Amino acid sequence: CELRAPEQMVTIFDQLTRRQTLARHEMALLLEKSIELGELKLYLQSKHDIDKNIIGYEALARWHSNLLGWVPPSQFIPIAEEFGLVSYVTRTMLEMVCQFLTKNSYIDVPIAINISSRDIADPEFVNDVQRITQAYGISPSSIELELTEYSFADDHNHTMNRLEELGFILSIDDFGTGYSNIARVLECPIKRLKLDRSLLTDINDVKKQHALLLGLITICDNMHISLLAEGVETHSDYAMLCELGIKEFQGYWFSKPCAADKLVMQHKAHQSGSATLS
Ligand code: C2E
Ligand code: MG
Numbered sequence: 001c002e003l004r005a006p007e008q009m010v011t012i013f014d015q016l017t018r019r020q021t022l023a024r025h026e027m028a029l030l031l032e033k034s035i036e037l038g039e040l041k042l043y044l045q046s047k048h049d050i051d052k053n054i055i056g057y058e059a060l061a062r063w064h065s066n067l068l069g070w071v072p073p074s075q076f077i078p079i080a081e082e083f084g085l086v087s088y089v090t091r092t093m094l095e096m097v098c099q100f101l102t103k104n105s106y107i108d109v110p111i112a113i114n115i116s117s118r119d120i121a122d123p124e125f126v127n128d129v130q131r132i133t134q135a136y137g138i139s140p141s142s143i144e145l146e147l148t149e150y151s152f153a154d155d156h157n158h159t160m161n162r163l164e165e166l167g168f169i170l171s172i173d174d175f176g177t178g179y180s181n182i183a184r185v186l187e188c189p190i191k192r193l194k195l196d197r198s199l200l201t202d203i204n205d206v207k208k209q210h211a212l213l214l215g216l217i218t219i220c221d222n223m224h225i226s227l228l229a230e231g232v233e234t235h236s237d238y239a240m241l242c243e244l245g246i247k248e249f250q251g252y253w254f255s256k257p258c259a260a261d262k263l264v265m266q267h268k269a270h271q272s273g274s275a276t277l278s
């Protein structure tokens, strides 16, 4: 292969970066158009207690673009963050969840929305969330807000306290993947800690993994914080977590995220199923 002078390499690198930025920018423009056209879809995944009862749902965004096909949130959320669109995504998701709850009033468990660290830093965020839920007549206690540890990097206590005072449920998502100080996290008015799936899968030493989970269970119990395990994929995951003392679960083993309009039947079937069991 031909050797290039460093300045030529820099030019090639610049062109490549520029082209990638352009591609990202084009994707952001497509995303914005799709949201305007109502093409962002609401999917819901159930959360369960130890008896497998549904204790809530998580709202997950799904985007199908005519040009790009299905684009996963792991791809479009970072782009939305980069190009200042994430608050549009969050507000659209909140509106869809409120609409869904208004239409399906028998759903009596909270629905969680994923919040970006950009939302928490936005001075309009609390007012917007309050305005949207009020417009639909939805009680704040029906809405849970999932924040990541990155939201704790800066001081957003004031925003979190206001949301909690208004009655919204706050939880921490993907716990174990960020770099936050646990004492700092527990200072905030948090109702639930969601353990990232990597704490179930990426620890090779089983003894250490169990010690870590047992420690977290004790801390959360003492602080009256619920502890939910994410990414429960198999019966053996569930059995191991139950044995350790985890009481809340979410994952493919219980159910995969499901389009909101299809979920209605699934929820009814589940509730009548558990009604006949009890
Ligand atoms: P998350 O908030 O941690 O959501 C859970 C992710 O894990 C979802 O991926 C879900 O489909 C997936 N999952 C659920 N059960 C299992 C399981 O048993 N095994 C495995 N391997 N995965 C499971 P999804 O929907 O692709 O979303 C990925 C991430 O994108 C979310 O992670 C969240 O951080 C972000 N995201 C999704 N929707 C939104 C949104 O509306 N707003 C924002 N800001 N972020 C969103
Ligand atoms: Mg989440």
Ligand code: MG
Binding pocket: 173, 174, 194, 196, 230
């Ligand atoms: Mg999560």
Ligand code: MG
Binding pocket: 174, 196, 197, 230
């Ligand atoms: Mg996760």
